[in-house]
Amino acid sequence: MAQSTPINNRTVVLVVEDEPLQRMMAVDLVLDAGFDVVEAWSADEAVTILESRTDIRIVFTDVDMPGSMDGLKLAASIRDRWPPIELIVTSGHIRMNDVDLPARSVFFPKPYDTEKVTAQLNLMAAN
Amino acid sequence: MPGLLSLQRDVLRQPETNVTNPPDLDQIRRLELLEAYDILNTPPEPEFDDIVLVASEVCGTPVSLVSLVEANRQWFKASVGFEPCETPIEQSVCAHSLASPDLLIIPDLTLDPRTAQNTLVTEPPHIRFYAGAPLIGPDGVAIGTLCVIDTKPRPQGLTPSQQKVLAALSRQVIALLEHRRTSHRKDELFRRQKGMAANFRATVNKTIAAQEAGRIGTFEIDIVTDVIAASAEFCRIFDVPAVPTYPAKTFQDMVVPSDRGLHSTDRNRSDGSASMNVEYRIRTASHGVRWISRHAVLEQDETGRPVKMIGTVQDITDAKRTVLRTQALLDLGDRLRDLDDITDMALVASDLMGKAFDATRAGFGLVDKAAETLTIQSEWHSVEADALALKHHFRSYGSYIEDLKRGEPVVLSDVKADPRTSGTANALLALGIRSFVNLPVLDHGRFNLLVYVHHDHVYDWTDEEVAFIRSFGDRVQMAMAKLQAETEQATLNREIGHRLKNTFAMIQAIATQTLRPVTERGHVQNFEKRLFALSKAHDILIHDQGNASIRNIVESLDETLAMPGRIDLDGPDVVLGPRGALSMGLVMHELGTNAMKYGALSQPDGIITIRWVIDESGPEPQLTFFWQESGGPLPKPPERKGFGSKLIQMGLIGTGGVVTSYEAPGFSVEMSASLQQLQQAN
Missing domain, CATH: 3.30.450.40 (GAF domain)
Known part of the structure; x- marks a missing residue:
């Protein structure tokens, strides 16, 4: 899992997505928006990364992933353990209003409008 | 000549x-x-x-x-x-x-x-x-x-x-x-009427014959002493030893509480207000609840004061229950229709069934065939009886589980006499069960639902009564199966929707990666946004179970454009079929994109007015959709026809019927298509 190493104080975004093609697209989206990116292929790996570094400002995660937790549990856990981190959640589930998303998180149904996700990243990074 | x-x-x-x-x-x-x-x-x-x-x-x-x-x-x-x-x-x-x-x-x-x-x-x-x-x-x-x-x-x-x-x-x-x-028509009608009248007469004759066969008891109440002189038949009907006189209260106390007030009492007899012709239920010692029809007259003394009440009683239980059963079946159909919870359904059915029989209990239970246990799902019980415990082992009450497992009904008129339960009768009697019906309700040959009715007295179940219980069981089972199928369908729809959306996400990812070297990013973005529009239309379809309304599709565009107050939409509620919805979703996207780039939405004050109407004046109904922009720059026709323009020209369902105009106050388009084609399922 190649990871870009942050070389300056640019915003770092953690992309969590188990599907490789979709992860590639998300990573490109983050890079094209001018941020640094870290990738994880599962929620468990994301937690390991979050535990090992402190520079991650935004987590952009899928919901349906293998492993001991899915993206929703990951989001809840991040809100609990790393409250300052901003959350963007995406899923192929049609409606997420049945499910409680943690506070200060934004949901985009798949397939997402890359322009809108980019705008959301910029908004979160600016705050 | x-x-x-x-x-x-x-x-x-x-x-x-x-x-x-x-x-x-x-x-x-x-x-x-x-x-x-x-x-x-x-x-x-x-x-x-x-x-x-x-x-x-x-x-x-x-x-x-x-x-x-x-x-x-x-x-x-x-x-x-x-x-x-x-x-x-x-x-x-x-x-x-x-x-x-x-x-x-x-x-x-x-x-x-x-x-x-x-x-x-x-x-x-x-x-x-x-x-x-x-x-x-x-x-x-x-x-x-x-x-x-x-x-x-x-x-x-x-x-x-x-x-x-x-x-x-x-x-x-x-x-x-x-x-x-x-x-001739009149003759035919007359013949039919005559036939019906003949049938009706036959039924009446049969009923009268039945009444003549069912014997009538007579009585005479001395209002002053409140002593009743009852005939032997009266005593048989009320299930008491045949002696010439009883205190009137003996019989008044037998009337079931909910029917009290219908029968006569010492008070309403003496003031003459007692109803003369009434039907009420009594609880007898060994025949359970019976329906009584009583006719009476008051005899008065020379001052007009009632002194005697003289009349007849008749046991009308069978006729009454036949009517009640029919009514219960009708009520069941009505009430099941409004319910969407399995426990509620079983409860309604138990209630209707128990009351129609004046039973001790009536209910539904879930059967575990391997463990030979019954778990009560819903139950009605009479005010005199207790509710059954939740779980029971069939073998504790006899050997009739064998019959149930074979799918056969168990109809017992007396648990003490039947060889299947005589050895364990005390266990049943302890629950107030002297006679019962247990019917297995089979779902595709599987036995996991049981319908039961109990009486606390010996009871000879008629075939008609057993058929009635079976019909209750079947109806509840059917309603449950329908409910289950609907739930499964909804789950399946969600699952399909989920997969479809993931597929769209994959296509988006593949396209993004494949088209990464393309320097004209506009084309890539156009592709992505069209894919996005198609996916949105699918959302609406799946959400509305295959039927999306025009309003939903237009509102979805409004939501995607995220420019509140810029679209004014109105039209009747029209539900589209899947093809119509997808096609319309794509067209809306193109119109919206053009308006953002060149039209009303490219200026801060521009607005779009959207209307749709159904025209039923022709041989088949047409849907006409109007899109009118205003407040934008002066429109001009596109220099070359791109994919977007072609999509718009194809119209609501790919059959054309499109008129565009580039006159002031802004771009407008009118699209017509067959409503039937827009609404058809495929």
Whole structure:
């Protein structure tokens, strides 16, 4: 899992997505928006990364992933353990209003409008 | 003039080819009307005979006929001077007069090309003159003619008054036929009514016979002493030892609490307010709840004070329960329809069933066949009985689980007497169960639901009662299965929706990666946004279970554009089929994109007005959709037709019907398509 190493104080975004093609697209989206990116292929790996570094400002995660937790549990856990981190959640589930998303998180149904996700990243990074 | 034209059949059967066939449709209508009149091959009737008699007298012809033209023959309902009752169609002159509402007059048949070769003309009886008035039914269908015929030519034809009479008589024939048809209908109705009345009488007679067989008890209450003198039959009905007198209270106390007030009491007897004819239920010692019908009169003393109440009682339980069961089945259908919870359904059914039987308990239980246990799902019980515990082992109560496992009903009139339960009867009696019905309700051959009814007394279940319980079980099972199927369908829809969205996400990812080297990013973005629009349309479809409304699709565009207050939309609620919804979703996206780039939405004040209407004036309903932009820059037609323009030109469902305009105040488009095509399922 190649990871870009942050070389300056640019915003770092953690992309969590188990599907490789979709992860590639998300990573490109983050890079094209001018941020640094870290990738994880599962929620468990994301937690390991979050535990090992402190520079991650935004987590952009899928919901349906293998492993001991899915993206929703990951989001809840991040809100609990790393409250300052901003959350963007995406899923192929049609409606997420049945499910409680943690506070200060934004949901985009798949397939997402890359322009809108980019705008959301910029908004979160600016705050 | 009988005998003048007495011809032999073999002569009449000679073929003739000179007759032109009327158009098929007329023929079909004619045959239909003839059938409706039910007149062909009927015996002569004086009303019709009189008409031909008058026609021949007035016209001075030896022959007159009421001729009805069938497919292959003409048949005579009435005739004078002509013996055969029919001729082949080839010999029919009347057939020629059907086409026109006017009289057909042929002064010399040998000179007319239509009839010169007719064998009735060329051979005996050598007819020469013909005048026929078509018989035209109320709908304008001609079924034959009233005609007059002579064997001598008549160059002068008929006089005007003869013509008038012939036409009038032809209308009279139709009037007779119509009258005949109406009275036949009446006869038919009358016959049916008579049949129904006979059935009804038979039922009543049977009921009366049953009542006569069910014996009637008599009583006399002394209002002063409140002592009742009861007949032996009265005592049998109330299930008490037959002794000549009882305190009236003995019987008043037997009335079930909810029916108290219907029967008579010492108070309402003495003030004379007791109802004289009532139905109420009593709880008997060994026959459970019984329905009683009581008729009575009050006897008064010389001051008008009631002193005696004299009357009859009858056990009407069977008749009453039959009615209650029917009502319960009807109520069940009504109430199940409104429920969407399995426990509620079973509860409603238990309640209706228990009350219809005046049972001790009625309910549904889930069966674990391997463990041989019953878990009570829903239960109704009488006020006197306790609810059953939640879980039971069948074997604790006898061996009848064997029958249930084979799918057979268990109908026990007395648990003490039946070999399957006699050994364990005390366990059942402890629960207040003296007789019961257990019916396995099978779902695709699987036994996991049980319907039961208990009585605390010996009870002989009739086949009808068992069928009633089964029908309750089946209905509840069907309602449950339907509910389950709907739940499964909803889950399946969600799952399909989820997969579809992930597929769209994959396509998006592949395209993004594949098109990464493309330097014209606009094209890539266009692709992505179209994919996005298609995905949104699918969302709406899946969310609305395959039926998306126009409003939802337009509102979704509004939401995607995220420019609140810029779109004014209105139109009737129209649900689209999947194809219509997807196609419309894509078109909306293109219109919206264009408006953002070049049209009303490219300026801060521009707005879009969207309307849709259904036009039902044509042969099939059309949906017309209007899109009008205003407040934007002056519109101009696109320089080249891209994919977006092509999509818009294809219209709502790919069938065109699109009118675009680039005039002030802004771009507008009107799209029409067949509503049926927009709504069809595929």
